[in-house]
Amino acid sequence: MSSETRNDAAVQIDGVSKSFSGTVALEPIWLKIRRGEFLTLLGPSGCGKTTLLNLIAGFLEADEGELFIDRELVTQVPPHQREIGIVFQNYALFPHMTVAQNVAYGLRTRRVSKAETAERVAEALALVKLQDFADRRPRQLSGGQQQRVALARALVIRPRVLLLDEPFSALDRNLRTAMQVELREIQTRLGLTTVFVTHDQNEALSMSDRIAVMSQGRVRQIGAPDDIYDRPANLFVSTFVGDANLFDATLQGVQGGAAELIVGGAPLPVETYQEDLPEPGPVTLFVRPEQCRLTGAEEQGAVPAIVALSVYQGSYAELHLDCAAARGGRIMLRVPAAKALPAGIPVGIALPRTGPAIYAVEDADKEVA
Amino acid sequence: MRKSLLDHLLDWAGRIVLIAILAFVLLPFVVVAIASFNDGAILSFPPREWSWRWYANAFQYRDFGAGLTNSLKIAVFGATIALIAGAGFAYVLDRYEFRFKNTLNGILMSPLIIPNFTIGLGLLILSAAASLPRNLWLVVATHVVIVMPFVVRSVYVSLQNFERRFEQAAESLGGSPWHVLRTITLPLLAPGLASGGLFAAILSFNEFTASLFVVNQSTQTLPVAMYNYVREYADPTLAAVSVIYVLAVAVILLIVHKFFRLEKVLNVE
Numbered sequence: 001m002s003s004e005t006r007n008d009a010a011v012q013i014d015g016v017s018k019s020f021s022g023t024v025a026l027e028p029i030w031l032k033i034r035r036g037e038f039l040t041l042l043g044p045s046g047c048g049k050t051t052l053l054n055l056i057a058g059f060l061e062a063d064e065g066e067l068f069i070d071r072e073l074v075t076q077v078p079p080h081q082r083e084i085g086i087v088f089q090n091y092a093l094f095p096h097m098t099v100a101q102n103v104a105y106g107l108r109t110r111r112v113s114k115a116e117t118a119e120r121v122a123e124a125l126a127l128v129k130l131q132d133f134a135d136r137r138p139r140q141l142s143g144g145q146q147q148r149v150a151l152a153r154a155l156v157i158r159p160r161v162l163l164l165d166e167p168f169s170a171l172d173r174n175l176r177t178a179m180q181v182e183l184r185e186i187q188t189r190l191g192l193t194t195v196f197v198t199h200d201q202n203e204a205l206s207m208s209d210r211i212a213v214m215s216q217g218r219v220r221q222i223g224a225p226d227d228i229y230d231r232p233a234n235l236f237v238s239t240f241v242g243d244a245n246l247f248d249a250t251l252q253g254v255q256g257g258a259a260e261l262i263v264g265g266a267p268l269p270v271e272t273y274q275e276d277l278p279e280p281g282p283v284t285l286f287v288r289p290e291q292c293r294l295t296g297a298e299e300q301g302a303v304p305a306i307v308a309l310s311v312y313q314g315s316y317a318e319l320h321l322d323c324a325a326a327r328g329g330r331i332m333l334r335v336p337a338a339k340a341l342p343a344g345i346p347v348g349i350a351l352p353r354t355g356p357a358i359y360a361v362e363d364a365d366k367e368v369a
Numbered sequence: 370m371r372k373s374l375l376d377h378l379l380d381w382a383g384r385i386v387l388i389a390i391l392a393f394v395l396l397p398f399v400v401v402a403i404a405s406f407n408d409g410a411i412l413s414f415p416p417r418e419w420s421w422r423w424y425a426n427a428f429q430y431r432d433f434g435a436g437l438t439n440s441l442k443i444a445v446f447g448a449t450i451a452l453i454a455g456a457g458f459a460y461v462l463d464r465y466e467f468r469f470k471n472t473l474n475g476i477l478m479s480p481l482i483i484p485n486f487t488i489g490l491g492l493l494i495l496s497a498a499a500s501l502p503r504n505l506w507l508v509v510a511t512h513v514v515i516v517m518p519f520v521v522r523s524v525y526v527s528l529q530n531f532e533r534r535f536e537q538a539a540e541s542l543g544g545s546p547w548h549v550l551r552t553i554t555l556p557l558l559a560p561g562l563a564s565g566g567l568f569a570a571i572l573s574f575n576e577f578t579a580s581l582f583v584v585n586q587s588t589q590t591l592p593v594a595m596y597n598y599v600r601e602y603a604d605p606t607l608a609a610v611s612v613i614y615v616l617a618v619a620v621i622l623l624i625v626h627k628f629f630r631l632e633k634v635l636n637v638e
Contacts (some may be wrong), residue, residue, distance in 0.1 A: 017388060059537055079540040080549075086541045092534035096556050105552075106542030151536075 085154030302348025526562025
């Protein structure tokens with residue numbers, strides 16, 4: 001590993017793993033978080049994302065491997081010497097202190113002078129637009145305001161890394177979106193390296209520079225949001241991030257860069273982004289709902305299906321279709337609300353020639369999220 | 370929604386049961402309180418004539434004054450020592466894993482199952498064997514043994530309910546373990562600690578059985594003084610002392626309530 005690449009990493013995780021009384025929470029993991037990057041650890045509960053966050057924070061000690069922050073080896077360094085900021089899900093504001101005292105806490109531990117503390121606290125509260133709330137107690141604030149205090153408290157110490165542990169999950173939907181935008185703006189402005197833990201794929205897609213999708217203690221794919229969404233590396237990622245329609249198909253071979261598939265009895269040549277394709281034979285074809293096109297039942301090459309349920313969603317409608325060729329017999333399409341169809345209508349589904357992915361069937365059995 | 374007849378009956382039955390329980394709990398005190406105003410020299414119920422004279426007698430009787438002073442001293446010292454030692458132990462129990470943890474816990478909780486008179490007798494024999502003076506500290510030591518399990522339990526429960534995220538947040542902000550303990554953990558545990566200390570003090574103040582073994586004439590506690598009194602006299606002075614006793618504890622609880630909010634201290638919130 002050259003020193004140049006290490007220079008670039010604000011956080012470097014080298015083969016760090018963790019077990020709890022024999023149960024593996026985190027397999028050995030290698031990860032570099034770039035300076036100023038907003039990296040999201042995305043996965044279902046129990047996937048190891050919070051364990052990884054606690055390891056970076058120093059609340060847990062790694063079983064093996066090394067951890068670097070700003071090129072400094074911190075594997076054995078206790079949390080209070082790591083200079084990282086954390087915002088927890090429930091914010092963990094100190095209830096016996098005012099907002100200003102909460103924000104000043106990290107400056108007092110650093111023995112910053114009174115004048116400078118006052119100045120930096122005011123600055124941090126201004127950053128989160130809470131100048132007028134300095135003397136309130138945490139319980140007198142709304143959830144959104146509490147979160148801003150928690151953010152100001154973490155930012156005021158000018159941390160080397162900001163860790164966010166599901167900070168939005170306690171907020172209602174409108175506030176959540178507003179806070180996400182605000183947080184991302186502040187983070188970009190300060191150029192702050194940020195590790196964000198969430199199980200919410202929408203949050204991950206909308207906020208991140210890169211996403212590390214995790215399951216069962218492993219990183220299953222790491223990449224930009226559009227990589228993850230458009231080019232999932234495996235069936236777990238494809239089904240955990242975004243909606244997926246899965247079809248039972250037969251791979252006959254690869255000809256001229258296109259995979260020859262049989263889906264629902266009809267041949268389908270598919271150009272895929274994948275470098276490795278499974279062996280010819282039964283496979284699982286993965287297609288996003290927006291890649292499927294609704295056609296007439298009689299259309300040549302279309303996969304036959306029957307409308308089972310139409311769910312009105314305002315600007316669009318979700319059509320749930322019974323489809324013999326689909327895994328689990330069900331697929332979903334989104335159509336303009338005006339074009340929703342009643343249950344029982346036979347339709348056809350035209351599958352795309354480019355874009356979908358082909359996974360081995362064994363994968364499907366063990367990995368669907 | 371209209372209630373059925375059965376609901377109404379259950380409603381009334383519930384109220385009656387509640388009143389019965391309250392009455393059952395309060396009745397002994399009510400009887401004693403009424404008897405304390407009996408003018409006659411023999412403890413009888415109900416009184417025929419009313420008088421304050423047993424209250425005057427209670428205040429004049431020397432042993433009660435001395436006993437009260439002893440009891441207060443013992444309660445304050447005993448509860449403080451039990452609180453510090455018990456809270457420390459509860460902290461270790463909550464935060465650390467070590468060998469013989471369960472054994473140690475069992476030993477510390479054992480005064481809950483060993484009768485108080487055994488503890489008193491044991492300490493009496495021990496102090497005699499070690500030729501320790503039978504002074505106030507022996508009584509304090511006895512009370513510490515008896516009340517400590519309650520303190521440990523009370524603080525342990527507070528620690529179990531304690532949100533560790535507060536400490537983690539403080540640590541991430543640069544607080545060393547000692548600084549976090551002082552600025553975050555202890556202030557937030559204050560109600561739990563006050564609760565433990567308060568229980569310890571009240572238990573110590575009320576303790577009689579073990580004290581009987583380890584006190585002498587100069588160190589006797591108020592309950593022991595009362596017991597000695599009733600062996601000699603059968604007048605309502607003791608009833609008057611009981612009323613004063615209850616009022617004193619009530620006043621202490623009111624003061625605690627004013628500073629800490631009792632619901633929080635008693636963990637009933």
